[in-house]
Amino acid sequence: MKAVYPGSNPGRRTSKMEQNQNKTTEQEGKSWFDRWYKLLMTIPLAIMVISLIYLGIFFSNHNDFLLKDVSLSGGTTITINAEIDSSALEQQLKSEFPDVVVRKLTDLRTGKTIASVVESSAQPEEFQKSLEQILGYNLTEENSSREITGSTLGQNFYKQLIFALIISFILMSLVIFIMFRTFIPSIAVIFAAFSDIVMPLALLDFLGIKFSVAGIAAFLMLIGYSVDTDILLTTRALRGREGTLNQRIYKAFKTGILMTLTALAAVLPVFIVVTGLPNSFRQIFLILALGLTADIINTWMTNAGIIKWYCDKKGIK
Amino acid sequence: MSWRVWVLIFVLILSAISIAPWGYLEKGALIKSVEQNSTAFNEGLRQGMVIRALNSEEVDNMEDYSRIMSSIFPVQNNTKLIIQTKTQEFILYTDEALKITVSNIPKTNIKTGLDLSGGARALVKPVNVSLSSLEISDLIVVTSNRLNVFGISDVTVRKVSDLSGNNFMLVEVAGATPTELKELVAQQGKFEAKIGNETVFIGGKKDITSVCRNDAACARIESCSAIQQGDYACRFSFTVYLSEEAAERHAGVTKDLGVNVTEGGKYLDKKLDLYLDDKLVDSLFISEDLKGRVTTQIAVSGSGVGETQQDALAAAQNSMKKLQTILITGSLPYKLEIVKLDTISPLLGREFTKNIILLALVAFISVSLILFIKYRKLKITLSVILTMFSEVFITLGIATFIKWNLDAPAIAGIIAGMGTGVNDQIVIIDESVSNLSISIKERIKRAFFIIVGAFFTIIAAMLPLFWTGAGLLRGFAFTTIIGVSVGILITRPAFADILRKIQD
Numbered sequence: 001m002k003a004v005y006p007g008s009n010p011g012r013r014t015s016k017m018e019q020n021q022n023k024t025t026e027q028e029g030k031s032w033f034d035r036w037y038k039l040l041m042t043i044p045l046a047i048m049v050i051s052l053i054y055l056g057i058f059f060s061n062h063n064d065f066l067l068k069d070v071s072l073s074g075g076t077t078i079t080i081n082a083e084i085d086s087s088a089l090e091q092q093l094k095s096e097f098p099d100v101v102v103r104k105l106t107d108l109r110t111g112k113t114i115a116s117v118v119e120s121s122a123q124p125e126e127f128q129k130s131l132e133q134i135l136g137y138n139l140t141e142e143n144s145s146r147e148i149t150g151s152t153l154g155q156n157f158y159k160q161l162i163f164a165l166i167i168s169f170i171l172m173s174l175v176i177f178i179m180f181r182t183f184i185p186s187i188a189v190i191f192a193a194f195s196d197i198v199m200p201l202a203l204l205d206f207l208g209i210k211f212s213v214a215g216i217a218a219f220l221m222l223i224g225y226s227v228d229t230d231i232l233l234t235t236r237a238l239r240g241r242e243g244t245l246n247q248r249i250y251k252a253f254k255t256g257i258l259m260t261l262t263a264l265a266a267v268l269p270v271f272i273v274v275t276g277l278p279n280s281f282r283q284i285f286l287i288l289a290l291g292l293t294a295d296i297i298n299t300w301m302t303n304a305g306i307i308k309w310y311c312d313k314k315g316i317k
Numbered sequence: 318m319s320w321r322v323w324v325l326i327f328v329l330i331l332s333a334i335s336i337a338p339w340g341y342l343e344k345g346a347l348i349k350s351v352e353q354n355s356t357a358f359n360e361g362l363r364q365g366m367v368i369r370a371l372n373s374e375e376v377d378n379m380e381d382y383s384r385i386m387s388s389i390f391p392v393q394n395n396t397k398l399i400i401q402t403k404t405q406e407f408i409l410y411t412d413e414a415l416k417i418t419v420s421n422i423p424k425t426n427i428k429t430g431l432d433l434s435g436g437a438r439a440l441v442k443p444v445n446v447s448l449s450s451l452e453i454s455d456l457i458v459v460t461s462n463r464l465n466v467f468g469i470s471d472v473t474v475r476k477v478s479d480l481s482g483n484n485f486m487l488v489e490v491a492g493a494t495p496t497e498l499k500e501l502v503a504q505q506g507k508f509e510a511k512i513g514n515e516t517v518f519i520g521g522k523k524d525i526t527s528v529c530r531n532d533a534a535c536a537r538i539e540s541c542s543a544i545q546q547g548d549y550a551c552r553f554s555f556t557v558y559l560s561e562e563a564a565e566r567h568a569g570v571t572k573d574l575g576v577n578v579t580e581g582g583k584y585l586d587k588k589l590d591l592y593l594d595d596k597l598v599d600s601l602f603i604s605e606d607l608k609g610r611v612t613t614q615i616a617v618s619g620s621g622v623g624e625t626q627q628d629a630l631a632a633a634q635n636s637m638k639k640l641q642t643i644l645i646t647g648s649l650p651y652k653l654e655i656v657k658l659d660t661i662s663p664l665l666g667r668e669f670t671k672n673i674i675l676l677a678l679v680a681f682i683s684v685s686l687i688l689f690i691k692y693r694k695l696k697i698t699l700s701v702i703l704t705m706f707s708e709v710f711i712t713l714g715i716a717t718f719i720k721w722n723l724d725a726p727a728i729a730g731i732i733a734g735m736g737t738g739v740n741d742q743i744v745i746i747d748e749s750v751s752n753l754s755i756s757i758k759e760r761i762k763r764a765f766f767i768i769v770g771a772f773f774t775i776i777a778a779m780l781p782l783f784w785t786g787a788g789l790l791r792g793f794a795f796t797t798i799i800g801v802s803v804g805i806l807i808t809r810p811a812f813a814d815i816l817r818k819i820q821d
Contacts, residue, residue: 081664146658148655163480214793224779231767259737259744263740264736265680265736268683
């Protein structure tokens with residue numbers, strides 16, 4: 001190996017012969033990235049700033065960073081295994097229970113309604129009674145499902161989940177620091193992971209999505225899953241021995257994009273092919289999908305930019 | 318082949334053994350529950366045994382069991398019943414059908430959570446007191462006992478705690494939800510029989526030696542009648558046997574009472590008031606001849622109301638059963654509240670399961686497709702798909718082996734893991750085909766640096782979930798961590814070896 005990579009720092013240098021070979025093929029891409037990478041970084045940074053501002057406004061309006069569904073705020077969810085006119089039902093229930101929401105679970109292939117989900121923060125007894133009056137039949141354990149969460153418990157769950165989220169973020173950060181042992185590249189990875197959480201959160205808040213217990217758990221999973229492309233990038237850029245820095249970043253990009261695409265390929269069918277799934281399930285996948293998408297720009301624009309900048313400053317080529 | 322590949326094959330075989338649908342090969346009826354102190358229980362029949370034959374007539378499934386049982390019983394006198402299980406033979410003499418519940422043998426050992434198989438889950442917490450682990454254990458014993466006495470089968474009661482140090486009791490009932498579940502688990506069950514202000518006896522072993530149940534001679538519905546507005550009411554009554562101490566208390570309290578003469582007969586001037594959780598259930602006239610007498614036999618009664626006579630009858634039967642249960646099991650020293658109660662219809666669960674299997678297939682195919690489009694090499698694509706499949710398969714195998722309940726979040730973890738598990742293999746491939754000037758060993762070593770890093774970040778991220786939300790999200794963390802661990806310890810090293818082979 002030493003014959004191929006002469007010099008005191010073999011990992012960071014390429015032989016003249018290889019450089020000449022690469023010059024013709026990579027020159028165009030290389031100069032393009034050299035010129036534009038700082039500008040590229042501003043795109044995700046701008047999105048990030050907008051997201052943070054939006055979350056700030058959201059917080060001042062709602063006194064929280066997200067909207068909670070009944071599994072976190074307390075209330076009743078009744079799932080009825082029947083085809084019901086959901087908007088009519090919602091209208092009828094609204095007068096008595098202003099916060100009621102009715103959703104439909106449909107089988108996308110057949111278009112058939114599997115069930116209707118009715119949610120409210122109301123007490124289960126009166127809520128079910130009104131519902132039965134409107135439907136005209138009794139709800140039994142055969143024709144319906146119920147999830148009832150006490151409000152204290154819901155709030156307790158929420159606090160714990162947020163605590164778990166913070167712990168898991170700190171643990172992840174520790175792992176990254178132990179792996180790379182350099183400040184700026186590690187911070188770049190951690191910042192990308194942070195952005196992967198903030199961007200989907202801001203978008204979902206904007207869309208008025210209510211988060212469930214499983215949804216917040218999905219953010220924890222996102223922390224774990226989104227950083228692998230950042231690790232790949234940082235490892236290839238700092239520890240790689242072949243090619244120029246730009247080539248290594250480009251190669252990491254090719255590998256990383258494929259990784260994210262396969263992850264999305266597993267997650268996306270929930271929204272296009274198979275729709276009749278428990279709500280907890282759908283929300284996990286929705287958050288993973290948004291997070292992975294955000295990860296593409298956060299890794300390959302922000303993180304790659306910071307790494308490029310860092311290597312330029314440190315003279316790593 | 319390298320030893321790593323052999324390890325993979327070995328673990329795959331173990332997983333296959335664990336998951337395989339052995340239920341198709343096995344015949345018999347599985348005992349789901351045995352009523353305590355029943356003849357069947359005393360003879361040694363236990364939950365989990367498989368009945369193969371009754372009186373040498375073969376039992377292939379649950380239907381066979383019911384058919385044979387109803388052909389033998391009811392009978393007048395004790396008859397001999399030979400029960401053949403997988404390993405033993407039981408001979409008992411009885412005049413009624415066995416007090417056990419049976420089901421078909423499950424086809425596979427994969428256990429699905431309540432949100433997929435249907436059932437009920439109640440998270441219970443005492444009001445205004447926090448319980449120590451020991452107190453929770455006592456609570457669990459009383460609750461299990463209550464559910465068992467009441468006759469609810471297939472139930473698990475366990476302690477769960479959360480990050481803030483709260484202890485809860487989690488009650489899970491598989492299958493259809495008994496309507497009484499809420500009352501049975503949340504009721505403090507403080508039963509008091511009072512005359513005036515004086516307590517004569519309370520529920521539980523201290524005052525009550527036994528309670529007559531399932532015997533029409535001393536526990537029955539006495540009468541039904543129409544009450545106002547077309548409603549019906551049925552009265553029940555059953556005998557309770559008091560301890561000597563309670564009986565003497567009864568004598569002491571009644572001896573000073575006066576006697577009222579009414580049309581119906583002579584009664585004492587105070588009634589025996591029955592309270593359940595401080596609410597009056599019933600007031601009973603005490604007949605004159607009981608005055609000052611040490612009696613160990615007392616009839617407890619009450620009523621059930623319904624819109625039809627049939628409803629009233631069912632209500633009365635239920636109330637009787639509930640009261641009997643509470644009298645036997647005694648009360649709890651604190652009030653309880655159900656903080657979370659989920660009942661999932663088995664029907665909806667089946668629909669969900671169907672969709673999840675479909676989703677797993679679609680995810681599997683779409684990931685495979687992307688890989689094939691990218692690499693266009695059948696060998697590489699196939700080995701990635703095989704590895705992906707192995708990871709899911711082994712995760713399922715482990716979950717089945719340790720009897721983990723796979724709920725919807727757990728399966729979401731597995732499916733999401735399919736996409737991300739492939740990531741590591743992509744890293745291995747891309748490292749191994751690149752830069753041929755470094756030895757393949759060196760390149761794969763570097764790939765593993767990335768993989769191990771990614772592995773630890775996932776573990777770090779998912780670990781806190783184990784202690785969050787009373788363990789309801791444990792399944793999600795569990796499958797994710799098992800999945801990535803299987804990946805890094807078993808499948809990916811083997812995959813790297815296979816790839817090395819392909820490269821050579």
